[in-house]
Amino acid sequence: MWTAGTDSDFELNAGCKGYPLSAEPCAVSELGQRGWHLLEDALAYPVAVLRRPALMHNLAWMQHFVQRKGVALAPHGKTTMSPELFRLQLQAGAWGLTFAHVHQLRVGLAAGAQRAIIANQLVSDADLDGLDFLLNQHPQARVWFLVDSLAQLAALTDWGARRNKARRWDVLLELGIAGYRTGCRTHEQALTLAQAMAASPVVRLGGVECYEGGLGRCDSAHDMQAVSALVRSVQALVQHIDAQQLWGDEQVLLSAGGSAVFDLVIPMLKLQVQSRPVQGVLRSGCYVTHDHWNYARYLKLVEAREGLSASLQPALEVWAQVQSVPEPGLAILSAGRRDLSFDQCMPMPVRWAARGQSGEGAMQATPGSWKVQALSDQHAHMVFDAEGVWPQVGDRVALGISHPCTTFDKWRWMAVIEDDGRISGAISTHF
Template structure:
C-alpha cells in the first residue's frame, strides 16, 4: 500500500463535505503523476478541469450539485413520510460521503459486514444496522470490541435461523460475554436471498431470540428489492405481499411482548422500490412506538440505467415531477478507431460497473473542446457492446457521426456500487467540470 493514499487522521473526520486530510498522489489511479502529492483541500485552488485534460483517463467523477440535490431530496422524502433514513454505506464505502449523509440528517448508516461497520464508526457513525447475518467468531468479537470502545454506539444485525442463534450463543458462552447483541429478525422471500421463509419459522425464531441471553430482539427487517422486477403491477403486488407477511410477524411478536426495547425497530428499503415498504415502516396500533428505518443507499449518486428505470415508476406512483439525479460519471478517451464502425475507449472492467448492464455513452467532448457548451449528447447509434480489462468497445454507424481519436466520452452506469469499488479515490467536480475536491473509498 502507498501510505500517503490513506487520509491523515481520518478517524476524526472533519465536518466538511470533503476531507481536509486526504492526501492524493501517484498511488491514486488517474491522478496526474507530475502533480506530486496534494491534499484534497488544495484541489479547488488549482482550477483543474476535465475538459482541459488536467487529469488522466479513465476517470470516475462525482458531480457536486447532483450529490447535494440527492442528499436533500432523499432526506426530505424520508421526513415527509415519517421514517428515518439509514443509507447503506456499502454503496460508496467513503468516509467523506458518510459524513455528508449524516450531516444531511441521516438517522444512522447501514452496512453489510463488521469491517464496513468499523469504517463507518471511525467516520462518526453512532447508529448502524448490519443488514446481514453476523455469526463468525471473529466478527462477533470485532463487533463486541467496537461496542465496548464506543459507549454511544448502537448496532443491530440480522438473524434468520436457529442455527445462527446457536452459534452466537456458543460464542458468548465460550468468551464469557454476558452483554447481549441487539438483533432484528429477518423475513425473506422463497427462492431468493436470506430471511425466514414462513410465518411459522419466523415465530419459532422470534420466541427463541426473545428468550436467549445472547441477544435482544429489537425488531423485524426485510429487503424488498429481491421481489422487484421493474414492472409496476408485479412490484406493487409482490412487495405488498412481503410487507403484509412482515407486519403479521411484527404484530404477533408485539402481542406476546417479545420485543426488548421501548421502541420497535422496523427496517426495509433498497434503492429501487422503497416507496412500497412505507406501510411496514409506519405500522401503527402496536403496544409501543415504532422507529421505521429506510436503508436506501444508491440514492446518493443514483445512476443512468437500472435505478433510473425503477425511479421513473416510483415517480409515477407518487405523482412526482422529479426525484434523483445521476451524480457519478466515468470519463474515457477514444484511443483508437481501427476500422469503420468500431472505436475503443480507455475504460474497462477495472474501471466501471458492468454487473447489471454495460456502460451507456451520455455525452462527448470532441478533441479540443474546452467548455461545457461545446459538449454534445452522444449520437443514439453509439453504444458499448463489450468490455475488456482496460478497453470498452464503442460501436457506431460508420455513415453517421463518428468518434475520433482524442474525443472524451462521458459514460453513464447502472448500479453505482460496482463502480465505487474500482476506485480508491474520485474527483468531485462542479457542473463546468472544474475539480473542487475528492473523496476516497475503503473497500
C-alpha cells in the same frame, strides 16, 4: 471549494488510479485548490467523477422524501464506502447508516455514525470479536444485526460462553422470501425464533427486517402486488410478536428498503403496535449517485406512483478517452471492466467533448448511435454510425453506469466536478 468535511484526510498521489503521475501528492480536501479542470485533461484517463450539483440534489431529495413519509433513513454504506459521502448523508439528516459486514461498519463509525444496521447475519468468531471491539471503541453507538435461525442464536450463545463475555447483542429478526436470500421462511419459524430470543440472555430483539428488492421486475402492477404481500406478511408477524410481548427494547425498529421499489415498503415502516413506539428505517443506498439505467427505469415507476415530475439525478460518470478509431463504426475507449460496472448492462456514452475543447459548451450530449458494445479489461468497444458523427482520437467520452455499487469498488477515490467540468473536490473509498 467543495468539501465534505473530513476529520482524517486521505492522500491522493501517483498510486491512485487517475491521479497524474507528475503531480505532487495532496489531501482529498485540498484537491479543489489545484485549479484543475476535467476537460483540460488535468487527470489521467480513465477517471471517475461525481457531479456535485446532482449529488447534492440527491442528498436533499431523499431526505425530504423520508421526512414527508414520516420514516427515517439509514443509507446502505456498501454503495460508496466513502467516509466523505457518509458525512454528507449524516449531515443531511440520516438517522444512521447500514452496512453488510463489520469491516464496513468500522468505516461508518469512524465517519461519525451513532446508529447502524448490519443488514446481514453475523456468525463467525472473527465478526463477533470485531463487533465487540468496535462497540468498546464507540460506546455511544447502537448497532443492530440480523438473526434468522436458532442455529445462529446458538452460535452467539456459544461465542459468549467461550469468550466469557456478557455482551448482549442488539438484533433484528429477518423475515425472508422463499427462493431468495436469508431470513425465516415462515411465521412459525419466525415466532419460534422470537420466543427463543426473548428468553436469551445474549440478544435483545429490537425489531423486524426484510429486503424487498429481489421482488422487483420493473413492472409496477407486479411490483406493487409482490411487495405488498411481503409488507402484509411482516405486519402480521410484528403484531404476533407484539401480542406475545417478545420485544427486548423500548422501541421497535422496522427496516426495509433497497433502491428500486423503496416507496412500496413505506406502509410496513409506518406500522404501529400497541406496546411501544415504532421507528421505521429505510435503507436505500444507491440514491446518492443514482444511475443511468437500472435504477433510472425503476425510478420512473416510483415517480408515476408518487405523482412526481422529477426526482433523483445521475451523478456518477467515468470519463474515458478515444484512443483508437481502427475501422469505420468502431472506436476504442480507455476504460474497461477494471473501471466500470457491467453486471447489469454495458456503460452508456452520455456526454462527450472534442479533443482540446474545454470552454463553455464543450460538453455535448453524445449522438444516439454511440453505444458500448463490449468491454475488455482496459478498453470499451464503442460502436457508432459511420454515416454520422465520428469520434476522433483524443476526444473525451463520459460513460454513464448502471448499479453504482460495482463502479465505486473499482476506485480508491473520485473527483468531484461542477457541471462545467471544474474539479472542486474529491472523495475517498475504503472497500
